Amino acid sequence: MDSQDRRLARIIARFAHVADLFAKLSSRPYDFGTDERLYRSEIHVIEAIGRGRSRTVTELGTSFGITKGAVSQVVSKLDAKGYITKERNPEYSKELLLSLSEKGRAAFEAHEALHAKISEDFFSEVGPVSDEEFDAFERLLGFAERYIEKAAEW
Numbered sequence: 001m002d003s004q005d006r007r008l009a010r011i012i013a014r015f016a017h018v019a020d021l022f023a024k025l026s027s028r029p030y031d032f033g034t035d036e037r038l039y040r041s042e043i044h045v046i047e048a049i050g051r052g053r054s055r056t057v058t059e060l061g062t063s064f065g066i067t068k069g070a071v072s073q074v075v076s077k078l079d080a081k082g083y084i085t086k087e088r089n090p091e092y093s094k095e096l097l098l099s100l101s102e103k104g105r106a107a108f109e110a111h112e113a114l115h116a117k118i119s120e121d122f123f124s125e126v127g128p129v130s131d132e133e134f135d136a137f138e139r140l141l142g143f144a145e146r147y148i149e150k151a152a153e154w
Contacts, residue, residue: 015144033110034103036081043111045074046083046100050108055097056089083107 001009029037038046045060054060060071075098078084083104089095100108123129 032107032114034083034107038083038107041074042078042083043107045071045078046104046108047111049084049098050100050105050112055099056095057098058095060098078104 026040029039030043031037032043044064048054048060048063054063057068057071057075060075061068064071075084075086079086081103082101085099085101086096087099089097
């Protein structure tokens with residue numbers, strides 16, 4: 001094995017380790033300022049509603065690339081916990097329009113603040129990053145993404 005092969009093997013091993021760490025981090029629930037822990041799927045539904053990207057179960061499913069049934073389960077949990085409100089669409093009575101309750105808005109704002117802090121912490125640790133470095137990293141992540149999608153088909 002030559003030097004470049006060894007470097008590539010080390011990079012792949014570290015990438016796999018980072019992916020494992022991210023998977024562990026993503027599966028943990030967090031408190032977003034409401035004294036109640038929310039899972040990643042729950043806070044991302046809150047985020048989509050809070051940013052106005054999705055106001056219905058169908059739009060959420062399309063946005064996340066998952067079934068309406070899967071979204072409905074998360075929406076039902078968030079409704080039961082008091083994070084969202086539902087109201088009939090006056091233009092189409094079969095459709096429910098989703099919005100954030102006061103509690104949901106608080107979780108949304110805490111989630112936004114967390115992302116801002118993560119970015120700030122990341123860049124204070126890494127330091128200045130050039131456009132070329134960003135481009136190279138994006139290309140590498142794109143390759144990794146395509147590789148993982150392909151590997152999932154094996």
